[in-house]
Amino acid sequence: MKLHNWHILNVECTQDMKDILCVYLRNKIIGSMDLDNSFNIYFDDIDKDKINNIIKNKTSIDNWKWSIIKEENWVQSSKDFFKPIKINNKVNIIPPWGNPCKNSLNIIINPALAFGTGHHETTYMMIESILNLDIKNKSVIDIGTGSGILSILSYELGAKSIYSLDNDELIENNFNENIKLNNINSNLNIHIKDCLELEHYNFDIILANINTGIILNLISKIKYNKQKLLLSGILQADETRVIKKLENNHFKIININRKEEWSCILAE
Numbered sequence: 001m002k003l004h005n006w007h008i009l010n011v012e013c014t015q016d017m018k019d020i021l022c023v024y025l026r027n028k029i030i031g032s033m034d035l036d037n038s039f040n041i042y043f044d045d046i047d048k049d050k051i052n053n054i055i056k057n058k059t060s061i062d063n064w065k066w067s068i069i070k071e072e073n074w075v076q077s078s079k080d081f082f083k084p085i086k087i088n089n090k091v092n093i094i095p096p097w098g099n100p101c102k103n104s105l106n107i108i109i110n111p112a113l114a115f116g117t118g119h120h121e122t123t124y125m126m127i128e129s130i131l132n133l134d135i136k137n138k139s140v141i142d143i144g145t146g147s148g149i150l151s152i153l154s155y156e157l158g159a160k161s162i163y164s165l166d167n168d169e170l171i172e173n174n175f176n177e178n179i180k181l182n183n184i185n186s187n188l189n190i191h192i193k194d195c196l197e198l199e200h201y202n203f204d205i206i207l208a209n210i211n212t213g214i215i216l217n218l219i220s221k222i223k224y225n226k227q228k229l230l231l232s233g234i235l236q237a238d239e240t241r242v243i244k245k246l247e248n249n250h251f252k253i254i255n256i257n258r259k260e261e262w263s264c265i266l267a268e
Helices: 015-024 048-058 071-078 121-130 149-156 169-181 212-221 236-248
Strands: 005-012 029-034 039-043 063-070 085-087 091-094 105-108 139-143 161-166 190-192 205-209 228-235 253-259 262-267
Touching: 005 048, 015 039, 015 048, 085 121, 105 149, 121 149, 121 205, 121 228, 121 253, 121 262, 139 149, 149 161, 149 169, 149 205, 161 169, 169 190, 205 212, 212 228, 212 236, 228 236, 236 253, 236 262
Parallel strands: 091 105, 139 161, 139 205, 161 190, 205 228
Antiparallel strands: 005 039, 005 063, 029 039, 085 091, 228 262, 253 262
């Protein structure tokens, strides 16, 4: 199998400015990682000049640099930053080389270049919120599944069926590996497709950890049928827009969770 290379943008800036930059680059980013005094943002094939212009014209960032990482170096380097994370004393997220925790639901995630290790605020809040939902025997769609972490959690909580969806084919291998690492033998497969092209959204629970622009379009396509919608990837600055869109489409806001600059909205 041919090994892959990724482009790394290392940025020195505040968390707020990083979030703003990620909004401008949301359709291009395939992953990110927080470092001690900076951030790495990962891309596949990318026009660096266009991104440099966005940084210069749309942000106040002064220091950034580009580099390349080869696939064979990624797993080794990931061991230096991926630390176990426990959520609500119920879910323990560990890498393949980590130690399971007794009295917790252990989810193993290989930290490849895919979203969803539980460390980012949006994924963390999604997991927190899912733990408060009644998932058992429910049909679930996981939009923007990335690593598959929310699909795995839904499976472990007893979901009747899970439709895992992402539009980035690069995450497919990582998704499948994580399914195997968690010894899931059921028919849990990744579907590579644009979520806005689905014929229907007839699921009991809709999970969407994606960007605000897609969320707004998604809400317009969902015909209200007493589904529960759990939405994240929303900057707090965009929260009002999403709430208004939900209410205009007959959904009621049940709960809003906030962490750093991000919001997670539960509606039904």
